[in-house]
Amino acid sequence: MSLPLPGSIDPILVPRAKLAGESRLDILGLSRAELKTALIEAGVSAPQASMRMRQIWHWVYHRGVTSFAVMDNITKDLRGDLEKVFYISRPEIVTAQYSEDGTRKYLLKFRDGSEAETVYIPDEDEKKHRGTLCISAQVGCTLNCRFCYTGTQRLVRNLEPGEIVAQMMIARDDLEEWPISTEGRRVTNIVMMGMGEPLYNFENVKKALKIIMDKEGIQLSRRRITLSTAGVVPMMERAGKEIGVNLAVSLHATNNEVRSEIVPLNKKYPLEELMAACQKYPGAHNSRRITFEYVMLKGINDSDKDAKQLIALIHRYKLPAKVNLIPFNPWPGSPYECSDWDQVKRFSGLIFKSGISAPIRMPRGRDIMAACGQLKSESVKERASARSKG
Ligand code: SAH
Numbered sequence: 039m040s041l042p043l044p045g046s047i048d049p050i051l052v053p054r055a056k057l058a059g060e061s062r063l064d065i066l067g068l069s070r071a072e073l074k075t076a077l078i079e080a081g082v083s084a085p086q087a088s089m090r091m092r093q094i095w096h097w098v099y100h101r102g103v104t105s106f107a108v109m110d111n112i113t114k115d116l117r118g119d120l121e122k123v124f125y126i127s128r129p130e131i132v133t134a135q136y137s138e139d140g141t142r143k144y145l146l147k148f149r150d151g152s153e154a155e156t157v158y159i160p161d162e163d164e165k166k167h168r169g170t171l172c173i174s175a176q177v178g179c180t181l182n183c184r185f186c187y188t189g190t191q192r193l194v195r196n197l198e199p200g201e202i203v204a205q206m207m208i209a210r211d212d213l214e215e216w217p218i219s220t221e222g223r224r225v226t227n228i229v230m231m232g233m234g235e236p237l238y239n240f241e242n243v244k245k246a247l248k249i250i251m252d253k254e255g256i257q258l259s260r261r262r263i264t265l266s267t268a269g270v271v272p273m274m275e276r277a278g279k280e281i282g283v284n285l286a287v288s289l290h291a292t293n294n295e296v297r298s299e300i301v302p303l304n305k306k307y308p309l310e311e312l313m314a315a316c317q318k319y320p321g322a323h324n325s326r327r328i329t330f331e332y333v334m335l336k337g338i339n340d341s342d343k344d345a346k347q348l349i350a351l352i353h354r355y356k357l358p359a360k361v362n363l364i365p366f367n368p369w370p371g372s373p374y375e376c377s378d379w380d381q382v383k384r385f386s387g388l389i390f391k392s393g394i395s396a397p398i399r400m401p402r403g404r405d406i407m408a409a410c411g412q413l414k415s416e417s418v419k420e421r422a423s424a425r426s427k428g
Pocket of ligand 1: 183185186187230231232233234235236266267268269286287288331332333364365366367368369
């Protein structure tokens with residue numbers, strides 16, 4: 039059996055695998071079509087390739103296995119051959135932290151040593167057995183939002199499709215959610231709200247989400263997946279058409295002056311363009327509402343006037359929207375403070391009164407620093423202090 043030719047497979051996968059000293063191909067991150075082609079190139083006969091592809095797909099995404107040895111509907115010889123050509127990856131779990139409230143935070147290390155975090159947040163009502171997985175799209179970020187901790191780290195690289203899918207696999211491994219069932223799941227929702235900007239890593243995010251939504255695999259409905267963007271306007275329409283998941287937009291301000299200060303991307307794509315792109319987002323006109331995230335920063339964007347402007351903005355563009363108010367999570371050296379609690383409640387009340395839902399997102403996993411914009415902070419800090427001690 040020979041190694042598949044790189045030509046027919048997403049070229050990004052091959053050099054990365056080589057770089058890490060691995061000549062085999064990772065199954066995670068391959069589309070079904072790519073897996074089938076790779077099987078043929080590896081020597082599986084063309085008439086058998088579809089069947090083998092489906093069997094492997096089922097083992098990997100339905101049963102969660104990481105070894106070919108257990109695939110007992112595949113002949114022993116072929117299993118041996120497959121092992122020489124493919125592997126089923128899991129990033130290394132550097133740390134797994136469990137909060138008192140059930141939140142779990144994983145720091146993952148990929149093959150080239152890059153690290154990213156994934157957070158599982160169970161529903162507060164334990165009986166519901168629901169939970170949301172917050173997935174990272176990049177290692178670091180280029181956006182430099184002034185209130186965000188990830189913004190203080192430079193962009194290291196985009197995550198590959200397999201590395202995005204792997205975040206889901208790690209959570210399911212840890213929550214013992216194999217084999218997949220449609221009832222009683224714990225990971226019921228995904229938000230692309232971890233590190234990085236998903237629309238700056240469009241192709242990889244799209245490919246990964248398609249794998250996660252696949253009907254013969256994890257089968258997560260697109261209605262249970264939310265992609266959050268700081269407002270990469272030119273990619274928003276494509277995201278709606280080609281991925282079709284729910285959209286969340288990090289709005290955070292209601293005029294260009296304030297927004298450009300806290301989300302520098304606004305200088306490139308100002309509010310008018312952003313709101314127009316929201317209007318065009320497929321599904322925005324029917325029952326699927328866009329979520330506007332709004333971080334509460336004391337004295338910056340949290341006045342009654344801001345609340346009224348926010349309502350006016352949403353009405354002006356006639357958007358079926360909801361607002362998610364996020365109490366600012368301070369980090370060491372952050373230039374802002376969180377709004378007073380009374381003002382957060384008042385702000386929420388004003389918006390609710392206008393007929394727009396505006397729940398306050400309660401911080402979860404505080405004891406393990408799992409909150410927004412703080413991902414990977416502990417690990418970076420720990421290493422910085424280790425360096426200064428050494
Ligand atoms: N780049 C994407 C997704 C990553 S951030 C985006 O900007 O939407 C996910 C959410 O957390 C965004 O709304 C972001 O603005 C918010 N966030 C980042 N740092 C925060 C902090 N320190 N406190 C509260 N919310 C924060």
